[in-house]
Amino acid sequence: DKGGHKHFMAKEIAEQPTVLGEALSYYLTDAGIALPEPGLDFTKFDRLTMVACGTAFYACLTAKYWFEQIARLPVEVDIASEFRYREPPIPARTLALFVSQSGETADTLAALRYCEDKAMIASVVNVPESSIARASDIALPILAGAEIGVASTKAFTCQLTVLFLLALKAGLDRGTLTPEEASEHLAQLKALPGLFNAALAASPEIEATAQKLAEARDILFLGRGPLYPLAMEGALKLKEISYIHAEGYASGELKHGPIALIDQHTPVVFMAPSDGLFDKTVSNMQEVMARAGKVVLVTDARGAKAAAEGTWRQIILPEVSPALAPILYALPAQLLAYHTAVAKGTDVDQPRNLAKSVTVE
Numbered sequence: 601d602k603g604g605h606k607h608f609m610a611k612e613i614a615e616q617p618t619v620l621g622e623a624l625s626y627y628l629t630d631a632g633i634a635l636p637e638p639g640l641d642f643t644k645f646d647r648l649t650m651v652a653c654g655t656a657f658y659a660c661l662t663a664k665y666w667f668e669q670i671a672r673l674p675v676e677v678d679i680a681s682e683f684r685y686r687e688p689p690i691p692a693r694t695l696a697l698f699v700s701q702s703g704e705t706a707d708t709l710a711a712l713r714y715c716e717d718k719a720m721i722a723s724v725v726n727v728p729e730s731s732i733a734r735a736s737d738i739a740l741p742i743l744a745g746a747e748i749g750v751a752s753t754k755a756f757t758c759q760l761t762v763l764f765l766l767a768l769k770a771g772l773d774r775g776t777l778t779p780e781e782a783s784e785h786l787a788q789l790k791a792l793p794g795l796f797n798a799a800l801a802a803s804p805e806i807e808a809t810a811q812k813l814a815e816a817r818d819i820l821f822l823g824r825g826p827l828y829p830l831a832m833e834g835a836l837k838l839k840e841i842s843y844i845h846a847e848g849y850a851s852g853e854l855k856h857g858p859i860a861l862i863d864q865h866t867p868v869v870f871m872a873p874s875d876g877l878f879d880k881t882v883s884n885m886q887e888v889m890a891r892a893g894k895v896v897l898v899t900d901a902r903g904a905k906a907a908a909e910g911t912w913r914q915i916i917l918p919e920v921s922p923a924l925a926p927i928l929y930a931l932p933a934q935l936l937a938y939h940t941a942v943a944k945g946t947d948v949d950q951p952r953n954l955a956k957s958v959t960v961e
């Protein structure tokens with residue numbers, strides 16, 4: 601049942617305010633952040649290794665920023681198919697964390713099996729009875745509900761929400777985050793479903809931008825800090841369902857190669873909330889515009905006021921705390937991909953060559 605939407609993907613994008621709220625009510629009690637049994641005590645770990653594929657991998661890359669900044673915990677993130685065959689050493693006091701919507705991805709499960717006798721195993725999954733959940737010492741549900749569209753949307757933002765809560769728990773356990781700071785983060789997190797609803801006001805501009813993007817052959821997505829993994833996620837989403845070639849890069853890498861691609865035919869989407877790194881991003885934007893590149897600036901009102909001049913299109917979102925920006929900015933990334941695919945007339949929910957769950961390697 602598509603609930604009145606044209607595609608499951610549209611329905612699942614629209615469900616995000618609700619499912620994010622459900623994930624929050626599951627994990628937040630009067631006593632604070634509550635994990636399912638047997639819980640996790642981050643004083644027992646000196647490092648975190650996160651392993652996943654595809655969109656779940658980008659959720660892990662985003663969470664690396666949080667665990668490092670909030671909990672000062674060294675983090676390694678790897679793609680499951682690389683990790684399993686590299687057979688990396690797993691030092692004592694490592695927490696191994698596997699992220700998977702389906703809980704059945706063959707490479708992620710194999711990577712988990714490799715760690716089984718070497719580390720405590722945690723997983724962040726959407727399907728609680730899945731193989732990955734069952735093989736874990738602790739399985740953390742994301743509560744996104746069934747995700748039918750092959751392109752992962754609500755599972756991504758729910759994964760991010762659960763990973764952010766885990767980073768707060770890690771910070772509290774390790775004493776790098778005060779209870780007051782944690783409460784401030786939690787207040788921001790609780791406001792997120794409302795911000796998602798408010799961000800939907802940008803839908804008409806996103807759709808109009810997507811009509812134009814549908815004519816492009818190559819599109820770049822750029823972001824800094826925790827928006828860098830989101831840039832890669834935006835590119836993945838777009839190529840999966842619209843079949844347009846897209847790449848996600850760290851904005852600071854522009855000059856190290858991808859700038860050679862820029863001409864009047866290359867749209868460049870900047871995921872750029874007005875955070876502490878905004879000015880750096882603005883100079884990257886100017887480099888693109890100086891080469892006639894078409895800048896799609898995704899920012900907030902403050903960012904638009906400071907830097908919209910000369911950009912091709914502007915997508916304005918509500919202000920959000922810098923840590924949570926990658927969750928909110930997932931919405932325009934998803935909607936840009938969705939409307940571009942619709943404009944191109946592709947099979948949005950069942951894109952060619954792709955399967956929802958990759959159970960063979």
Ligand code: M6R
Nearest residue numbers: 654655656700701702705751752
């Ligand atoms: O079920 P999983 O989260 O383990 O799946 C991982 C990837 O196959 C998945 O995220 C894939 O990249 C999606 N099609 C992305 O939209």
